[in-house]
Amino acid sequence: MRWSGQELSVESGDALPGLARLDNLVRTVRTPEFAGLTFHEVLAKSALNHVPGAASALPFGWTINPYRGCSHQCVFCFARNTHTYLDLDAGADFDSQIIVKVNVVEVLERELARPSWQHPNVALGTNTDPYQRAEGRYRLMPGIIAALAASGTPFSILTKGTLLRRDIPLLRAAAERVPVETAMSITVFSDEELQRSIEPGAPSTAARLATVRAVREAGLPCSVFLMPVLPHLTDSREQLDDALSRIAEAGATSVVYGALHLRPGAREWFAAWLRRTHPDLVDRYRQLYGSGSYAAKGYRRELGARIRPLLRRYQRERPRLDPGTGVPSALPRSSGVAELASELSPRAAAALQPTLF
Numbered sequence: 001m002r003w004s005g006q007e008l009s010v011e012s013g014d015a016l017p018g019l020a021r022l023d024n025l026v027r028t029v030r031t032p033e034f035a036g037l038t039f040h041e042v043l044a045k046s047a048l049n050h051v052p053g054a055a056s057a058l059p060f061g062w063t064i065n066p067y068r069g070c071s072h073q074c075v076f077c078f079a080r081n082t083h084t085y086l087d088l089d090a091g092a093d094f095d096s097q098i099i100v101k102v103n104v105v106e107v108l109e110r111e112l113a114r115p116s117w118q119h120p121n122v123a124l125g126t127n128t129d130p131y132q133r134a135e136g137r138y139r140l141m142p143g144i145i146a147a148l149a150a151s152g153t154p155f156s157i158l159t160k161g162t163l164l165r166r167d168i169p170l171l172r173a174a175a176e177r178v179p180v181e182t183a184m185s186i187t188v189f190s191d192e193e194l195q196r197s198i199e200p201g202a203p204s205t206a207a208r209l210a211t212v213r214a215v216r217e218a219g220l221p222c223s224v225f226l227m228p229v230l231p232h233l234t235d236s237r238e239q240l241d242d243a244l245s246r247i248a249e250a251g252a253t254s255v256v257y258g259a260l261h262l263r264p265g266a267r268e269w270f271a272a273w274l275r276r277t278h279p280d281l282v283d284r285y286r287q288l289y290g291s292g293s294y295a296a297k298g299y300r301r302e303l304g305a306r307i308r309p310l311l312r313r314y315q316r317e318r319p320r321l322d323p324g325t326g327v328p329s330a331l332p333r334s335s336g337v338a339e340l341a342s343e344l345s346p347r348a349a350a351a352l353q354p355t356l357f
Contacts, residue, residue, distance in 0.1 A: 024042045024043040024044070024045065025040060025041070025042050026041040026042060026043060026102060027040075027041050028040050028041075029041065034071075034133065034134075034137070036096055037071055037096055037098060037133070037134075038096060038097050038098070039098050039100050039134060039137075040097065040098070040099050040100065041100050041102045042099055042100065042101055042102070043101075043102065043103050044101035044103055044104050044107050045107070046107060046111065047064055047101070047104050047105075047107040047108035047111055047144075048062050048063075048064060048108065048111050048112075048122065049062060049063045049064070049065065050062055051063060059121060059156075060120070060121040060122060060123040060126075060156065061120045061121070062120055062121070062122045062123070063122065063123050063124065063126045063127065064104070064108065064122060064123075064124050064130075064144060065101075065124075065126075065127045065128060065130075066100070066101050066104045066124075066130055066135075066138075066140040066141070066144065067098055067099060067100055067101070067128050067129070067130065067132060067134055067135075067140075068082065068083070068086075068098070068099035068127075068128055069083055069088075069093070069094050069095070069096075069097055069098040069099055069128060070094065070095070070098070070128040070129050070132050070201075071095065071096075071098060071132045071133040071134065071201045072129055072132055072160055072161075072199055072201045072202040073095040073199060073200050073201040073202070074160075074187075074198065074199040074202065075197075075198045075199070075266075075269055075270050075273040076198065076228055076230075076260055076262065076266055076269075076270050077094070077128075077266055078261065078262075078263045078266050079094075079127045079128050079266075080094045080263075080265035080266045080269060081263060081264050081265030081266070082127065082265075083097070083265075084265065086099075090264075090265030090266070090268070090269060091268075091269045091272075094265075095201070098132075098134050100134055100138055100140075101140070102138065102140075104140055104143075104144065105140060105143030105144055105147060108143075108144060108147045108148075109147050112147055112148070112150075112151035112153060113151070117151070117153075119151065119152050119153045119154070120153075121153075121154045121155065121156065121179075122148060122153055122154070122155045122156075123155070123156050123157075123158070124141075124144070124155065124156070124157045124158070125157055125158030125159050125183075125185075126158065129159050129160055129161055130144075130157065130159060130161070131157075131159040131160075131161025131162075131163040131164050132161055132201075133201070135161065135163055136163055141167055142167055142170055145167060145170050145171060145174050146170065146174070148174070148178070149173070149174035149177045149178050149180075150177075152177065152178055153178060154178045154179040154180070155174075155178070155180060155181075156180070156181040156182070156183065157171075157180075157181070157182045157183070158182075158183045158184075158185060158225060159182075159183075159184065159185065160184065160185045160186070160199070160202045160203065160208060161202075161203065162203045162207045162208060162210070162211045164182065164184075164211055164215070165211050165214050165215075168214060168215060168218045168220070169218075171215075171218075171220055172218050172219065172220060175219075175220060180220065180221075181221050181223070182215055182220060182221065182222045182223070183222065183223040183224065183225050183256070184208050184209075184211060184212050184215075184222060184223075184224050184225070184252075185208075185224075185225040185227060186205055186208050186209070186224055186225070186226065186243075186247075187199065187226075187227065187228060187229075187230065187234065188205060188230075188234055189205055189234070189239065189242055189243040189246055190234075190239055190242050190243075191233075191234075192204070192205075194233065194234075197273075197277055198230075198273070205246075209246060209247070209249075209250040210250075212224060212247075212250040212251065212252050213250045213251055216250070216251040216252070216253070217251075221253045222251075222252055222253060223252055223253055223254045223255065223256060224247045224250075224252040224254075224255050224256075225255075225256045225257075225258075226240075226243055226244075226247070226255050226256065226257040226258075226307075227256065227257060227258045228258060228259060228260035228261065229257060229258065229259050229260065229303060229307075230260050231259065231260060231284070231285065231288055231295060231299060232281055232284055233278070233281075235259075235303060235306070237306055237310075240306060240307050240310055241310055244307075244310045244311065244313070244314045245314065247314070248314040248315070255311055255314075257303075257307055257311075259294075259295045259299065259300050259303055260295065261293050261294045261295070262289060262293050263293050264293075267289075267293065271285075
């Protein structure tokens with residue numbers, strides 16, 4: 001792909017003061033192939049992020065985020081406020097100013113090789129999507145997948161990106177060595193106009209369901225995160241029934257659901273969208289959320305009562321996870337060494353060789 005208009009300096013209209021102060025910024029890139037997006041390439045100092053207190057609440061204790069900001073542009077994205085740490089705004093900047101950790105694979109290989117690394121489960125996609133549009137250019141995920149598998153570290157991926165299909169052979173090879181779990185996030189099923197409005201940069205629902213089907217046909221687990229359920233927009237019994245029916249048809253292993261929650265940053269951006277597109281719902285959302293981030297407990301109980309029978313009907317209740325790894329059991333090992341080794345540095349690839357004997 002040809003990149004035009006590249007700049008080695010960030011002193012431009014698209015580079016706001018917080019970015020200009022970074023000492024690890026390599027360059028800022030804009031190109032017609034990604035109109036409306038600006039990529040800020042940085043050298044990451046670390047790849048693995050520890051999740052404080054996760055052991056008791058989450059099935060993972062570490063995360064990896066190769067990107068900050070997200071071109072899916074989901075109006076409700078809870079990660080929006082993280083952009084303000086760089087003096088970028090949680091609205092349009094989050095959608096268009098994408099931070100790319102171009103050396104994340106190299107740094108990850110070093111961190112995984114430390115004697116202190118105990119191989120806990122690592123999650124990708126907990127902040128911003130690792131398979132957003134930038135991944136088609138920077139191709140960071142194959143190296144991340146290979147590095148985790150080579151080190152014996154189980155991992156999970158949550159995404160809305162259909163680019164996940166590119167890496168199915170690599171994920172299959174990784175699953176021969178470690179537990180691997182994938183999940184597709186889908187919010188809207190029966191209203192294409194609403195889907196395009198609320199997540200304008202994300203793939204269609206049909207494309208995401210096709211990706212679930214492809215992952216399952218490859219023999220890998222793939223859940224669907226029916227999240228967030230949008231009060232008064234996607235939460236009727238008919239809408240939920242349609243969603244569960246299509247998820248079951250795609251072969252998803254299980255479904256996780258949850259009502260919309262609105263953290264600072266996302267809250268303001270979502271409220272502006274709601275005023276523009278559904279002004280009749282503004283007062284109802286105020287009543288539901290008040291000044292907090294979560295919908296009222298009564299609503300959440302009602303939603304659970306509505307959806308749990310459907311989960312049982314379609315047999316898509318969440319399975320119990322391995323308490324040691326947070327993911328289901330690994331697939332039997334075979335011969336995925338070549339696929340993994342091709343994505344690694346020679347030093348990291350050497351760790352794969354004992355599995356040949």
